[in-house]
Amino acid sequence: xxxxxxxxxxxxxxxxxxxxxxxxxxxxxxxxxxxxxxxxxxxxxxxxxxxxxxxxxxxxxxxxxxxxxxxxxxxxxxxxxxxxxxxxxxxxxxxxxxxxxxxxxxxxxxxxxxxxxxxxxxxxxxxxxxxxxxxxxxxxxxxxxxxxxxxxxxxxxxxxxxxxxxxxxxxxxxxxxxxxxxxxxxxxxxxxxxxxxxxxxxxxxxxxxxxxxxxxxxxxxxxxxxxxx
Ligand code: SF4
Ligand code: SF4
Ligand code: FES
Numbered sequence: 330x331x332x333x334x335x336x337x338x339x340x341x342x343x344x345x346x347x348x349x350x351x352x353x354x355x356x357x358x359x360x361x362x363x364x365x366x367x368x369x370x371x372x373x374x375x376x377x378x379x380x381x382x383x384x385x386x387x388x389x390x391x392x393x394x395x396x397x398x399x400x401x402x403x404x405x406x407x408x409x410x411x412x413x414x415x416x417x418x419x420x421x422x423x424x425x426x427x428x429x430x431x432x433x434x435x436x437x438x439x440x441x442x443x444x445x446x447x448x449x450x451x452x453x454x455x456x457x458x459x460x461x462x463x464x465x466x467x468x469x470x471x472x473x474x475x476x477x478x479x480x481x482x483x484x485x486x487x488x489x490x491x492x493x494x495x496x497x498x499x500x501x502x503x504x505x506x507x508x509x510x511x512x513x514x515x516x517x518x519x520x521x522x523x524x525x526x527x528x529x530x531x532x533x534x535x536x537x538x539x540x541x542x543x544x545x546x547x548x549x550x551x552x553x554x555x556x557x558x
Pocket of ligand 2: 476477478479481482483484507524527530531
């Protein structure tokens with residue numbers, strides 16, 4: 330994030346984008362037992378990624394406003410001795426906090442979230458890939474074909490990048506869905522297709538699932554490490 334340095338001798342009064350950081354613009358925290366100092370205003374997800382730590386995400390996209398809807402990016406944040414699960418894509422870094430990105434509690438929660446999402450949209454290849462990556466081989470919930478996990482990526486893409494607003498969330502609770510106003514064809518939709526491009530359910534449907542309740546897991550089987558290489 331660019332900032333204006335106060336040291337005229339060093340910067341000549343110009344904005345320096347990357348290399349110069351003011352001390353009071355930094356916070357110290359611990360992520361996976363590594364002490365780190367990062368810029369104020371960063372999220373835990375950004376700080377972790379900057380350190381090369383992988384945290385899975387679903388409703389987050391670098392080009393869009395973080396929303397914190399899917400909770401897949403959950404991490405354990407320990408503050409004043411108390412631990413809480415938080416969405417790392419919206420939680421700002423803070424002085425002295427400890428973060429665990431892959432604790433048992435975190436893994437268990439993420440697996441539960443993926444299971445719930447797959448039970449809602451079993452043909453999403455993105456979700457099937459996530460399940461395979463986590464070694465999930467069975468879903469404990471009733472399968473439905475809802476074709477939407479309510480991640481909101483399409484809505485934000487339409488509004489923030491396409492400057493449109495052709496679609497949005499309607500209704501609440503179990504009836505919540507993404508739609509055009511009054512389910513009618515939207516006059517402001519430009520037909521750009523960006524909402525479909527970004528949707529984790531529409532893009533690349535998984536072909537591997539056979540019966541309701543089945544998990545594909547083909548991705549697990551073709552993983553080279555499974556052949557003992
Ligand atoms: S196709 Fe229409 S609804 Fe979809 S992103 Fe483009 S303008 Fe928005
Ligand atoms: S339609 Fe796709 S992108 Fe939009 S909220 Fe549903 S799953 Fe997310
Ligand atoms: S990726 Fe953070 S809540 Fe969805």
